[in-house]
Amino acid sequence: MNRSATVLLTALAPVSWGTTYAVTTEFLPPGRPLFTGLMRALPAGLLLLALTRVLPRGIWWGRAAVLGALNIGAFFPLLFLSAYRLPGGTAAVVTSVGPLCVVGLSAVLLGQRPTARSVLTGIVAAFGVSLVVLRAAGALDVLGVTAALAATVSMSAGTVLTQRWGRPDGVGPLALAGWQLTAGGLLVAPLALGVEGAPPALNGPAVGGYVYLALANTAVAYWLWFRGIGRLTATQVTFLGPLSPLTAATVGWAALGQALTPVQAAGMAVAFGATVAGQLHRTGTAERPSDRPGRGGRPGPVTATAGTPRQTSGG
Template sequence: MRWVALTAVAPVAWGANYFVTHEYLPAGSPLYGAALRALPAGLVLLALCGWRRPHGGWWWRSAVLGALNVSVFFALVYVASQLLPTSVASTVMAMSPLTMTLIAWPLVSERPRTAHLAGAVVGLAGVCLMLLPGADGVSVPGVLASAAAMLVSSFGHILTKRWNADTDVLASTAWQLTAGGLFLLPVAAVAEGPPPALSTPALVAFGYVSLVATALAFTAWFTGLRHLPAATMGLIGLLNPVTGVLLGTMVGTETLTVQQLCGLVLVLAGVMLGRPTRAGLRGAGRTPPRPGPHRCPAPDPPPSRPQPR
């Protein structure tokens, strides 16, 4: 269960990230906001792993995963955080359990268990209840941006699980974040002009977003992906909307309606319903080795000689 506890750090930090972005970071600069979140985190992790460089296929894999998990995902999350209340923005991401489960089936051969599917459906029902028409502050573009972020990240995380079996987690995470940040900087300069002026609270907020909600959270999440099945990871991710709702109501100015409260209860029920079994945790996270040119069949034993009498 230590892998479950470690992985839970990520969705809790991401749920708080919605609140910090909505309250303290400048609106109208999603590309710069995403770059300032990713690049410092990647450089810090690179320093921690001794500036280890990618090798072999990880040069292009880092670029692909950096684009999916960082560049596109961070920009969409920034837009969603500015357009939606914290509770709604983080709750849309609760659709990721079902999405990750379905994507993991063909990509990493993880057939979903009934309990995982049931938990994902119950959690999704809670999401739909919290997003029914009539909830205050729901922006259609914001919901679309959050849903797109969920789809992109789900696909990127399963690709990470598929490709990350024989690599150092810290180094691969560092290069994903660094590549994603480097992709974002020139696009931000062209699309948004000069970087926005940052106040002291915004600098402190970027420190949390980059070091805690990115460097620490993604390292914990990708470590969990190596040891836990994708369906379990998606259900742990339901702690994201729980954190967002609680922060939005306790710290922010948002109100928790009866409708949202019922949806929150369903989300928590989905987490409990699809919690992994002890036997599943022991073996589900292991990915069978894929054959490759470096794997050769063992030679046949030499024939035995008749012993002299």
């Protein structure tokens, strides 16, 4: 499959995540963010495990637990905590700095030299998102901002480590997604029960909402996300992240009757332009799957010599 098709398929993940807010507010019980995170992760992970029938081996038990904690187990609770404590779309603005986090972590863990263009593109993407989702100023909650930043760093680290470690021989992205979702869901479960208590009573719309979140929004979306991380650079994958708040704004306008101002429309254009630019820039390294084995038993990234242009080919 060519690179453009891979980018488009990977982009479906953040587009799907952009529908989470509408589904949660319209169909799910209020005030149960941890239970919602649990229902997103654990059923999806167990389903993928049942479909693939592949379990981690050796060092991958530990790696699956680490990736599951970063991408799911820590990310979900921190993200929900920030969303509940920060006004308007402030949480989305804070988390939109994810591309900048991945650029920095990729330099440390993958040896990908950050470029002025990638840093500028990340700043422009965050600015565009802020125009779309940021509302009237209010007192910012320190815990909420800290949780949003921690969620961003957690997902960014998970994205970079997923690319660094690759996958074991014979293991596809579907199984890798199942490992992480199951591990993350098992981490969220005791937290949800301890903080929120017993599961709430569910009506028909709530059941449908949870089924959608577990299947399309999580099982399929994370499979596409981890598949993309294996074929693109971590920086390219994370530059698709702004599509999530852009989708949320579009769904709010089209389906929920929320107004879309000219400033918001301009912000969408800016953020989308930065997302496209993030797929075009060159970095200090590129992943070439056919070159040599990586640490996870699969091909890994190849480091360029100084002055050699690289083609960029993850959360």
